[in-house]
Amino acid sequence: MKPVQLFCWHFMAYPYLDKDFDEKYDSGWVTVPNRLWDNDKARGLYREYIDQLAYADELGFDGMVLNEHHQNIYGLMPSPNLIAAALTQRTTRGKIVVLGNLLPLHLNPMRVAEEYAMLDQMSNGRLIAGFAPGGGPETFNYDVPSANSREKFWEAVDLIVRAWTEDGPFAHEGRYYPLRYVNPWPKPLQKPLPPIWIPGSRSASTLVEVAKRGFSFFLSSRSHGGETHKAQQQFAQVLAQHGDSYRPSRFGILMSAYVSESDRQAREECEEGVWYFLKNCLKGHLRREGRQLTFGPGVPYIPAPAWKEFLKNSQPGGRLLGDVANWEELDASQSIIVGSAETVYRRIWKMVEQAKAGNLLIQFHIGNMPAEITRKSMALFAKEVAPALREQSLKLFEQEFSAAAENQTAETVH
Amino acid sequence: MSGRLLQVDDRKVWLLEEGSGSPLLYLHGFADLHSVKENWLPFHERLLRKARVIAPAHPGCAQSEENGDVESVEDVVFHYLEVIDALGLKEFDLVGACVGGWIAAEIAVRHPEKIRQLVLVGAAGLFVEGAPIGDLFMMAQPERGLSYAGLRQMLFSSADHPKALEFFPDGRGGLEDELRRYQMLRFSSRIGFRPPYFYNRSLKNRLRRISAPALVLWGEEDHMVPLGHGETYAHSIPRAGLKVIQQAGHSVQVEMADLTAQMVLDFIADR
Numbered sequence: 001m002k003p004v005q006l007f008c009w010h011f012m013a014y015p016y017l018d019k020d021f022d023e024k025y026d027s028g029w030v031t032v033p034n035r036l037w038d039n040d041k042a043r044g045l046y047r048e049y050i051d052q053l054a055y056a057d058e059l060g061f062d063g064m065v066l067n068e069h070h071q072n073i074y075g076l077m078p079s080p081n082l083i084a085a086a087l088t089q090r091t092t093r094g095k096i097v098v099l100g101n102l103l104p105l106h107l108n109p110m111r112v113a114e115e116y117a118m119l120d121q122m123s124n125g126r127l128i129a130g131f132a133p134g135g136g137p138e139t140f141n142y143d144v145p146s147a148n149s150r151e152k153f154w155e156a157v158d159l160i161v162r163a164w165t166e167d168g169p170f171a172h173e174g175r176y177y178p179l180r181y182v183n184p185w186p187k188p189l190q191k192p193l194p195p196i197w198i199p200g201s202r203s204a205s206t207l208v209e210v211a212k213r214g215f216s217f218f219l220s221s222r223s224h225g226g227e228t229h230k231a232q233q234q235f236a237q238v239l240a241q242h243g244d245s246y247r248p249s250r251f252g253i254l255m256s257a258y259v260s261e262s263d264r265q266a267r268e269e270c271e272e273g274v275w276y277f278l279k280n281c282l283k284g285h286l287r288r289e290g291r292q293l294t295f296g297p298g299v300p301y302i303p304a305p306a307w308k309e310f311l312k313n314s315q316p317g318g319r320l321l322g323d324v325a326n327w328e329e330l331d332a333s334q335s336i337i338v339g340s341a342e343t344v345y346r347r348i349w350k351m352v353e354q355a356k357a358g359n360l361l362i363q364f365h366i367g368n369m370p371a372e373i374t375r376k377s378m379a380l381f382a383k384e385v386a387p388a389l390r391e392q393s394l395k396l397f398e399q400e401f402s403a404a405a406e407n408q409t410a411e412t413v414h
Numbered sequence: 415m416s417g418r419l420l421q422v423d424d425r426k427v428w429l430l431e432e433g434s435g436s437p438l439l440y441l442h443g444f445a446d447l448h449s450v451k452e453n454w455l456p457f458h459e460r461l462l463r464k465a466r467v468i469a470p471a472h473p474g475c476a477q478s479e480e481n482g483d484v485e486s487v488e489d490v491v492f493h494y495l496e497v498i499d500a501l502g503l504k505e506f507d508l509v510g511a512c513v514g515g516w517i518a519a520e521i522a523v524r525h526p527e528k529i530r531q532l533v534l535v536g537a538a539g540l541f542v543e544g545a546p547i548g549d550l551f552m553m554a555q556p557e558r559g560l561s562y563a564g565l566r567q568m569l570f571s572s573a574d575h576p577k578a579l580e581f582f583p584d585g586r587g588g589l590e591d592e593l594r595r596y597q598m599l600r601f602s603s604r605i606g607f608r609p610p611y612f613y614n615r616s617l618k619n620r621l622r623r624i625s626a627p628a629l630v631l632w633g634e635e636d637h638m639v640p641l642g643h644g645e646t647y648a649h650s651i652p653r654a655g656l657k658v659i660q661q662a663g664h665s666v667q668v669e670m671a672d673l674t675a676q677m678v679l680d681f682i683a684d685r
Contacts, residue, residue: 140552145607147600148482288559291552298554300600304474307596308589316586317559 001401002249004352004393006386007097008056008378009065009254009361012049012083013281014073015368016041027284029072029137029293036073045076048371050083052364054090055375059382063095063128065361068102071141074281081115088122096123099197099218099361100130104149105142109156109177113163113184120188127188130197130218131157136292136299137285146301152176154209157196161213164193197252202231203302204238211235211242218252218361222286222321224334228253228355248358248397256336256363257348259380260373263339267327269373270338274330276367282322289323336366341384348385352393356400360389417452419477420470422493422500428477429470430454433462436530437503438682440469441494443512443536444550445569445665448476449598450581450591457667460675465507465682470497472514474601476594487539487605487614491520498528507682511535511667512639513602516612519647522628523620532628533678534647536639536664538612545642547612554599560585571635571663581668612639621650628654629681631674633662 016038018024025032053064066083069075077083080098087096096119101112112131120127133153139146155174159182162172168183188194196213199220200206210217219231236246258274260266279287285294293299302310324330331338337347348360364381365374420427430447432454438461442448447455448471454462461467473493474480484490494517498506507530510518515537522529538547553564566578586592606612628651632644641658648656657677662669 136555139607143608145603147604148485151482291555291557291564292559293552293555296555297596297599298551300596300603304480304593304597304600308593311586311589311592316556 001394001398002358003390003397004248004357005062005359006389007063007065007095007359007361008053008061009067009363010049010053010365011067011069011075011281011363012046012077013277013365013367014042014076015045015276017073017276017280017368022279022283022289025283026290027293028074028280028282029284030141032071032073032284034071046083049365050086050090052371052374052378053083053087056364056378057087057091057094059378060386061094061382063097063126064091065097065099067099068132070105070138072137072284074285081119084119084127085122088119088126094126095128096126097128097197097361098130099128099199100132102132102134102138102142103153103156104134104144105138106156108179109159110163110179110182110184112156113160116160116194117164117184117186117188120190120194121186125189125194127190127194128197129194130199131160132199136294136296139299139301140293146299148176149301150205157198157213161193161196164188202227202234204234207235207238208242211238211244214244216250216252216359218254218359219357220254222254222333222335224253224255224351224355228351228357232355232357246356247401248356248393251355251357252359252361253351253355253357254361254363255334255348255351256366257344257377257381258336258338258364258366259341259344259377259385261340263343266338266340266343270366270369270377271327273367273369274336274338278322278324278330278367281367282320285322286320287322288317288320292320341380344381345385345388349389349392352389353396356397358393358397417477420497420500422496425473425481425493426477426479427470427473427497427500428475429468431466431468433464433466435465436682437501437506438465438467439498439503439506439508440467441508441510441514441518442469442472442475443510443514443665443667444598444602445577445581445668446511446514448472449594451594452476452590455668455671457671457675460672461509461678464679468501468503470494472598472601475597480601484601484604487517487520490517490605491524494521495525504528505530507531507533509533509535509678510537512664513538513606513612515539516614516617519617519621519624520614522626523617523623526623526625529624529626531682532624532626532651533631533681534628534644535631535667535674536633536636537630537643537647538606538639539614539617540643540646541610541613541615541618542640542642542646545640547640547643548638549611550638551599551603551607556584568638569664571633571637571661571669575663575669577665577668618646618650621647622652624651624653626653627681629678630654630656631666631677632656632658633664633666633669634658634660635662636664638664
């Protein structure tokens with residue numbers, strides 16, 4: 001049994017927007033004018049962000065998490081594999097989690113199979129392979145028609161897994177990716193294959209597809225509390241229906257954290273970065289201001305009956321994370337955990353206890369947060385929060401998930 | 415209302431059929447029956463006084479079964495060829511609006527012998543240099559989570575047009591109407607989302623195959639499919655005439671229902 005695994009998540013946001021960005025621009029996504037990019041300011045930005053991730057490795061985090069986004073100021077990693085490649089040469093211990101490559105954006109998923117295999121070889125078997133279908137923004141900026149995107153996505157996932165686990169060459173007679181010669185060189189180092197993580201909301205169909213294949217699930221929702229607990233229970237139930245059993249290592253959640261010497265100091269130090277993230281980075285994604293592209297009738301990827309359920313169970317114009325009016329509301333969302341080491345520990349521990357999540361993906365660099373305080377927060381977390389989380393979670397997980405339930409083979413695989 | 419399910423091969427197709435006279439097949443657009451309302455709109459009611467109007471809902475729209483195999487306009491054309499056979503139609507008038515107009519033109523270039531007369535209303539389907547078709551899907555994402563003004567502006571002469579406000583209200587309309595709108599977006603995204611965006615470059619040179627007389631009807635202020643597309647249709651179909659309706663947007667059949675219906679009826683009677 002493993003304790004909770006602590007990962008350092010980075011978005012690599014564009015941090016140099018003027019203070020009036022929110023007033024002047026409708027969105028931070030897809031249509032945000034790229035003339036706002038300032039080469040003088042941004043010189044060395046990637047180096048700094050990669051340094052922060054390498055620092056996480058030095059501090060003993062269990063891994064570093066990268067993600068793929070396009071045409072926005074929220075995340076400057078159109079190709080997370082490039083950053084992952086850099087990390088294979090800059091780090092030695094932690095897992096490199098690419099969460100994930102957006103499969104429908106590739107003409108041929110074998111490119112992802114090949115690049116991930118390279119990363120696994122280059123990192124000496126440290127890759128965690130994430131696959132995602134992409135959301136509304138990619139529907140627009142990569143012109144991914146959405147009606148069949150889920151079907152297409154799972155065909156691509158299955159093809160990649162087969163390419164990694166079966167000897168080639170073989171022909172893939174798929175509907176979307178018919179290929180005559182599937183024969184990747186290299187294959188991954190980890191056998192039979194690297195762990196696979198799939199992000200998703202609480203969509204039942206995603207949970208089922210993940211459970212069927214024995215993958216791990218990462219809840220991409222940013223707000224925590226009762227909903228996260230429900231997601232865990234739902235996943236556990238789906239796993240049971242597929243003859244599998246829930247283990248904490250199968251479930252991950254995302255949050256942001258900022259640790260400082262005291263609660264007050266923490267808030268003072270991070271507040272600017274936090275508001276930059278909420279108001280600028282989330283505009284067009286998790287804010288109702290402007291035109292939110294992530295979800296809606298213009299990206300009709302869910303079947304009509306599921307849309308009907310959504311309509312029945314939701315109110316139009318509801319507030320999203322980026323719409324919080326003040327610090328107290330933000331605090332209540334449990335999305336961004338700010339405080340002294342003691343406070344941050346207490347709040348995160350509560351989430352772990354409640355959600356039984358074995359993988360905590362924590363964003364330390366928030367919005368335009370300066371490098372020095374980001375590092376200070378990471379170091380404080382590693383030194384003063386992580387040890388207790390590991391110790392307590394190991395106890396809890398051992399108590400609740402008996403050693404018998406922890407199938408050792410499955411553990412190494414996924 | 416006179417709706418029924420038609421069995422076509424292994425699929426069910428929902429259609430409205432009413433009126434007597436020669437058969438007129440109507441293929442719907444966005445601000446249209448099946449897409450915003452369950453029943454005939456005033457435009458169709460005028461037509462069915464003089465013709466037998468048959469209006470199937472596209473696959474996945476209204477009660478028509480969704481067809482996951484539809485990936486291009488070609489697939490929809492073959493779907494409709496089967497619908498036409500199932501209805502026993504040999505020769506008929508064909509009227510299509512917007513996406514329905516595109517499908518109508520694609521049918522007509524393949525089977526000119528089936529078409530008695532062709533009417534295209536604000537039809538998508540063509541590539542016209544310098545006059546791109548508006549991004550309806552982007553506009554279907556509401557502003558502030560509530561406002562569909564952008565969508566209304568694209569489909570009508572103005573976002574404040576009373577019919578626009580009725581068919582595409584801000585916030586949330588009735589559940590069934592909301593669902594209808596979603597189904598139409600989902601269907602049309604299958605054939606029109608990916609560039610080519612709502613067009614088929616090959617269509618223009620095929621239009622010369624259409625032998626039937628054709629009427630091309632366009633709103634002067636079409637903000638979705640620019641008037642240049644109407645002009646191109648009219649130039650490229652051998653026996654076509656263009657009628658531009660003043661002070662109307664993309665959905666002329668809604669904004670100027672009586673006038674548009676009269677133009678269609680006059681054209682059909684004129685044969």
